[in-house]
Amino acid sequence: MTSYQIHTADTAAEAAKEPLKVLEGAFGFVPAGAGLMANSPALINTFFSAFGHFRGGGTFGPDERQVLLLSNAVANRSEWAVAFHTLESLQDGVEPAVVEAIRQGEVPGNRRMAALSTFTRSLIEKRGHVDDAEVVAFKSAGFTEEQVFEVITAVAISAMTNYTANFTWPPLEDAVAPHVWKAGYSAGA
Numbered sequence: 001m002t003s004y005q006i007h008t009a010d011t012a013a014e015a016a017k018e019p020l021k022v023l024e025g026a027f028g029f030v031p032a033g034a035g036l037m038a039n040s041p042a043l044i045n046t047f048f049s050a051f052g053h054f055r056g057g058g059t060f061g062p063d064e065r066q067v068l069l070l071s072n073a074v075a076n077r078s079e080w081a082v083a084f085h086t087l088e089s090l091q092d093g094v095e096p097a098v099v100e101a102i103r104q105g106e107v108p109g110n111r112r113m114a115a116l117s118t119f120t121r122s123l124i125e126k127r128g129h130v131d132d133a134e135v136v137a138f139k140s141a142g143f144t145e146e147q148v149f150e151v152i153t154a155v156a157i158s159a160m161t162n163y164t165a166n167f168t169w170p171p172l173e174d175a176v177a178p179h180v181w182k183a184g185y186s187a188g189a
Contacts, residue, residue: 004168006035015041019048032170033080033161047160054153059146062092064116068151070102071117072158075124077183080165081158083172086179103181115141120151128152
């Protein structure tokens, strides 16, 4: 468990309150990762702005966004984020078999979700040095050139939450706890 303060809208610095209020309204609680990022108004506000553009201005559907974010969490070995995005994935309509495959570090059976998960993990593992064949495989699953860049957005957003959670070890919220995941669980670990 973390020794860093997990902020709420009541305890955060004035400059960090608004994102926490919005998140609490959306989830019914402030996700621990966000509460921890609020220790730095610069971090929480950067995350909040980037996520807003990714969600509101991006072209991925809710299920595809969650496949991206869950794949990132597994690739980053972020136990809190994997549990959180497991809950979110299931709520946003990702097939349970796809969620479980990603959690295990495997390629999902759904061709489109497999391409999305594989490309995002490769982008992380290769630090952006993906080759042309990987981009072609991603696009051949029905994704666009613009979505190649949107995957980069998701990787950046995930780095903020995953890295925060990786060094602070937040507790799992009650709603997230049934989806606990340990880094050693991943076949890719």
